[in-house]
Amino acid sequence: xxxxxxxxxxxxxxxxxxxxxxxxxxxxxxxxxxxxxxxxxxxxxxxxxxxxxxxxxxxxxxxxxxxxxxxxxxxxxxxxxxxxxxxxxxxxxxxxxxxxxxxxxxxxxxxxxxxxxxxxxxxxxxxxxxxxxxxxxxxxxxxxxxxxxxxxxxxxxxxxxxxxxxxxxxxxxxxxxxxxxxxxxxxxxxxxxxxxxxxxxxxxxxxxxxxxxxxxxxxxxxxxxxxxxxxxxxxxxxxxxxxxxxxxxxxxxxxxxxxxxxxxxxxxxxxxxxxxxxxxxxxxxxxxxxxxxxxxxxxxxxxxxxxxxxxxxxxxxxxxxxxxxxxxxxxxxxxxxxxxxxxxxxxxxxxxxxxxxxxxxxxxxxxxxxxxxxxxxxxxxxxxxxxx
Numbered sequence: 446x447x448x449x450x451x452x453x454x455x456x457x458x459x460x461x462x463x464x465x466x467x468x469x470x471x472x473x474x475x476x477x478x479x480x481x482x483x484x485x486x487x488x489x490x491x492x493x494x495x496x497x498x499x500x501x502x503x504x505x506x507x508x509x510x511x512x513x514x515x516x517x518x519x520x521x522x523x524x525x526x527x528x529x530x531x532x533x534x535x536x537x538x539x540x541x542x543x544x545x546x547x548x549x550x551x552x553x554x555x556x557x558x559x560x561x562x563x564x565x566x567x568x569x570x571x572x573x574x575x576x577x578x579x580x581x582x583x584x585x586x587x588x589x590x591x592x593x594x595x596x597x598x599x600x601x602x603x604x605x606x607x608x609x610x611x612x613x614x615x616x617x618x619x620x621x622x623x624x625x626x627x628x629x630x631x632x633x634x635x636x637x638x639x640x641x642x643x644x645x646x647x648x649x650x651x652x653x654x655x656x657x658x659x660x661x662x663x664x665x666x667x668x669x670x671x672x673x674x675x676x677x678x679x680x681x682x683x684x685x686x687x688x689x690x691x692x693x694x695x696x697x698x699x700x701x702x703x704x705x706x707x708x709x710x711x712x713x714x715x716x717x718x719x720x721x722x723x724x725x726x727x728x729x730x731x732x733x734x735x736x737x738x739x740x741x742x743x744x745x746x747x748x749x750x751x752x753x754x755x756x757x758x759x760x761x762x763x764x765x766x767x768x769x770x771x772x773x774x775x776x777x778x779x780x781x782x783x784x785x786x787x788x789x790x791x792x793x794x795x796x797x798x799x800x801x802x803x804x805x806x807x808x809x810x811x812x813x814x815x816x817x818x819x820x821x822x823x824x825x826x827x828x829x830x831x832x833x
Contacts, residue, residue: 577603
């Protein structure tokens with residue numbers, strides 16, 4: 446019962462591992478991810494979102510209009526059947542529907558429920574709604590990403606939408622292990638802001654220890670120079686890092702700037718004059734093809750890699766070898782591409798073999814075969830508008 450990205454990614458990981466995952470949504474109030482690009486063949490439509498398709502692959506799809514009492518009864522039946530309920534509505538919404546953890550556990554005491562929200566379920570800002578860009582701002586990422594002399598740009602996309610599920614999944618696995626040992630269920634409250642803050646732990650520690658507030662510094666590194674992403678002659682970019690003084694001398698020799706070997710010979714000198722070093726490297730890279738430089742520098746042990754654009758990523762032989770991109774049959778689009786499983790396990794391989802459901806695709810199967818509803822009851826739910 447989660448939407449967009451933060452909740453569905455947890456369900457996607459479970460589906461990859463072989464769990465039966467039922468995605469509950471409504472066709473009357475369309476899931477936001479279904480309205481978000483990119484769209485298959487560039488055509489906007491509720492069944493065309495590649496974002497929705499990626500985070501919901503492998504799941505069964507049920508449509509319930511939870512404004513209808515009979516639909517909420519179906520949701521309670523699903524919660525009685527389930528091991529886990531995932532939800533990412535605004536705090537308090539599940540309680541208004543009578544679907545909060547305290548109620549659901551009365552008939553399923555082993556139930557594990559995961560709630561994902563911006564600030565968690567309680568506290569002065571718990572009612573704040575938003576997407577991962579809001580979570581990224583509140584957890585500090587927006588202020589520290591960018592160049593020192595420009596406005597902050599923040600990390601790409603709704604950043605904490607992709608961080609929080611990693612914490613949620615780990616907590617969920619621990620709760621499953623605890624239930625296996627004790628039979629007791631668990632309620633898990635995931636805050637996107639707190640998940641983001643954990644990834645800023647070094648900066649938080651520095652503030653409490655020394656009072657320093659981290660500042661934007663672009664691609665520069667406090668301990669390494671050069672360390673950046675530089676333009677190339679073919680309109681591509683290459684990331685280069687000199688890890689120590691020996692690597693700097695080797696890089697300067699390759700660039701044919703012998704005077705710079707001694708002028709910037711010590712790491713401290715290069716860090717203090719990082720802008721000059723970057724200009725020197727950029728002037729050299731701008732005269733060469735990115736792939737040629739990657740091949741040359743990696744051959745001598747200097748960390749360098751072409752900055753991949755979308756096409757390069759999708760054609761990357763390493764990612765394809767490891768099954769990161771998977772093609773699936775789709776009832777409307779023929780073939781679609783999604784990311785493969787998030788993990789590779791030796792004894793119990795994960796897989797994705799089913800495209801994300803169209804809205805309500807599996808209503809009859811889930812109600813009849815999983816919940817055991819009669820044909821008459823299913824027809825009644827349809828007539829009452831519950832399955833919409």
